[in-house]
Amino acid sequence: MAMKQIRTFFINGGILTISVLLSVIALEFAVRWLFPAYDPSSMVKFYFNQDGVLLGRENSEFHHRMKSGDFNVTVRFNQYGLRDRKDLNDSTASDWFVVGDSFSYGHGVEEPQRYSNLLEARLGRPVYNISIPTDFNGYEKLIQYAIERGATIKRLIVGICMENDLQNYASRNQNGEITVSPSPSQKPSTAAPYYDNVRRNAFFRLKIFLGRRSALYNVMISTFHQNPLLNNIAVRYGIIDEYEDGISRIMYSDEILRKSCEKLLALRQKYAISEMVLLLIPSRALWLGGNQEIEAKMHVQFASLLREHGFEVVDLRPVFEASGNPMQYHFQHDGHWNVAGHQKAAEELLKHLNMQRETSLQ
Incomplete structure (x- = not known):
């Protein structure tokens, strides 16, 4: 019984993972088609x-x-x-x-x-x-x-x-x-502090990687930048750089x-x-x-x-x-x-x- 539950868990997890990946890929192509300015x-x-x-x-x-x-x-x-x-x-x-x-x-x-x-x-x-x-x-x-x-x-x-x-x-x-x-x-x-962060912090390098390859990421990060509340939160937690960091x-x-x-x-x-x-x-x-x-x-x-x-x-x-x-x-x-x-x-x-x-x- 336990083996059956484990197998079911992995099957469902795999289906969920594939569904999420397919959804992200579909969203990526949709953004590139609808908003070409965000297309890397x-x-x-x-x-x-x-x-x-x-x-x-x-x-x-x-x-x-x-x-x-x-x-x-x-x-x-x-x-x-x-x-x-x-x-x-x-x-x-x-x-x-x-x-x-x-x-x-x-x-x-x-x-x-x-x-x-x-x-x-x-x-x-x-x-x-x-x-x-x-x-x-x-x-x-x-x-x-x-x-x-x-x-x-x-x-x-x-x-x-x-x-x-x-x-x-x-x-x-x-x-x-x-x-x-x-x-x-x-x-x-x-x-500039921004470039120090890029050299030392894998998270910043990941941001650059995604920015050069994903339209969906560019739309999401633009939403943070253009919304004052979200922007302040992102800056506070280091997701977005402060102006003077550049x-x-x-x-x-x-x-x-x-x-x-x-x-x-x-x-x-x-x-x-x-x-x-x-x-x-x-x-x-x-x-x-x-x-x-x-x-x-x-x-x-x-x-x-x-x-x-x-x-x-x-x-x-x-x-x-x-x-x-x-x-x-x-x-x-x-x-x-x-x-x-x-x-x-x-x-x-x-x-x-x-x-x-x-x-x-x-």
Whole structure:
């Protein structure tokens, strides 16, 4: 009798398990069909080409949706794997190019809402955007990649993310050989708590795994993000990260300041850039967290160092702070600029370029 009960228990348990699995699979496909924005297969993906250049998939279209509901945009990559509608072969020496990381690439906004596109409309001349989420080394590769495909780059705007772009970049001699390797003791910043959690906590790695593979998971976690009560509960129990957990804190280093400046000087010289404007994208750590004093010192000294070396600098920190609420230019739950942030960046760049043009005419 006991054996029969045990067998019945396992049979019923197996039937229940299979039923649950089939239901979850059915729900997964239903969500993908009804809500394609949550489908991981349609989310933005990057890859490294054979030359180590980070790019989007050529001639592809993706959806980029923030789980908190901050944005839901379409991302299109052209034949070069860049988020731009223009052909590099059509560029001339009088056109402007923009290179930078995820801010300049337009994370979270539609392509026409990026500061490069807004600047193009106001200048009345082409502004090519070759930005991809990377760093100064990646910017160099993107510039080389674009030139090899017909781009004429003589006027360049570099979007510098003060939160993570400053590094102890290696020096190179005239032959392109590395002469000084980055010191392992000189780290540019302390990792954001979120990335520490990913490294140390299997639960966070599981979240990333599911987010990249399950539409059903993305719907469920979005529900938590967008409901204030559920969001607070999830944050309290560590299911969802707090906003400040995604902010890296920079460490003060004269060497990092110097090496970052030297890298930009090398780029200007290598590609014979006749006009190079550096757009300083202020770190959120200037206003959040407990590292404000060091962040401010690094920001001020780097801007001063760049100007000492003859760079044209458009510093958005004082502009953002003049509003009384610098965080209004960022998404509520995502660290990137919202539409207002891109509009302000385009306004300041236009002011600077018009001022330079007037000075040249005089």
